[in-house]
Amino acid sequence: RKEVEQDPGPFNVPEGATVAFNCTYSNSASQSFFWYRQDCRKEPKLLMSVYSSGNEDGRFTAQLNRASQYISLLIRDSKLSDSATYLCVVPRVNDYKLSFGAGTTVTVRA
């Protein structure tokens, strides 16, 4: 089983819609999580950190389900500028490394 798995999508949604997608992780001891955003042919950038049950930042909400070992990202009132690939990232428990999911692609259409 991969350390971090994501639905690759693509999720194709109209402007104003809500879109949500999940990320599953294999190590039950993981304690913190990140969502990064990566625009086409650009570097990843941190979108949100999740240290407890969840986090909310404007139109973006991340929720953590430790029992089922997944985190979700929900985007409300989607904008064209939300079109990107969203990377789920889980710090490794025993060292300084991060485990990256392959990403979920979201396309918001006018």
Added chain:
Amino acid sequence: NAGVTQTPKFQVLKTGQSMTLQCAQDMNHNSMYWYRQDPGMGLRLIYYSASEGTTDKGEVPNGYNVSRLNKREFSLRLESAAPSQTSVYFCASSDLAGPPHGNEQFFGPGTRLTVL
């Protein structure tokens, strides 16, 4: 602040050629990382340097070497390039953050490398 810078942005090599990818950060971070990103796959760690003076292998180190020149600079060398090393290479840096929490990593703009 420039953040993390990488040179070159693009490079085409022939099989067997060598080259060095340069990375520098101006955020006074202790840790630096080299990743490669291939279509359909997550970022894979090649090498990392938890602090100045130390380097360690990541999950895909074969065919690469690194040098942590000082706190700011971390270079990646391909001694004999192979087509399998065609990829996008990202350098990243972060504050030293022990497990299990980890710390945000800041990425450079990437180097797009093609090996013919």
